[in-house]
Amino acid sequence: MTSRKKFHYKGVSVNIFGLPSFSDSKKRKNIPKRQYLHSFISDFHKDAPKNLLLIYDIPEGRKKERDWFRRQLKNFNFVMIQKSVWVGPSPLPADFLAYLKRISLRKEFKIFKLARPYT
Numbered sequence: 001m002t003s004r005k006k007f008h009y010k011g012v013s014v015n016i017f018g019l020p021s022f023s024d025s026k027k028r029k030n031i032p033k034r035q036y037l038h039s040f041i042s043d044f045h046k047d048a049p050k051n052l053l054l055i056y057d058i059p060e061g062r063k064k065e066r067d068w069f070r071r072q073l074k075n076f077n078f079v080m081i082q083k084s085v086w087v088g089p090s091p092l093p094a095d096f097l098a099y100l101k102r103i104s105l106r107k108e109f110k111i112f113k114l115a116r117p118y119t
Helices: 023-030 060-075 094-102
Strands: 007-009 012-014 050-056 079-082 085-088 109-118
Touching: none
Parallel strands: none
Antiparallel strands: 007 012, 050 085, 050 109, 079 085
16 A cells, blocks of 8 residues: 655645645535525515514624525515515415525514504
């Protein structure tokens, strides 16, 4: 069994001439690909009354989930009143709420039913 000497320069594996060695990149194939968040289709009509107020506070550390959540609210024809206050048609789909619970976002927002639709 032959043992090859490995050289490193500034944390990168290099060959005997100081050129980067890419043979170690094959070891990274076991790293799982990024998992994407599920996308939901809206069943609401464009002219549906906006009678649901949604307020959320998703931490900065979960920026990917927060951006995804905003896109989903837009898909459900919600309108942003402030950065984290949205109003739209009700009710939110049950599978969407179940998915939010599964990815631990359900506790990050509150839902209020409005007495009159938002105009």
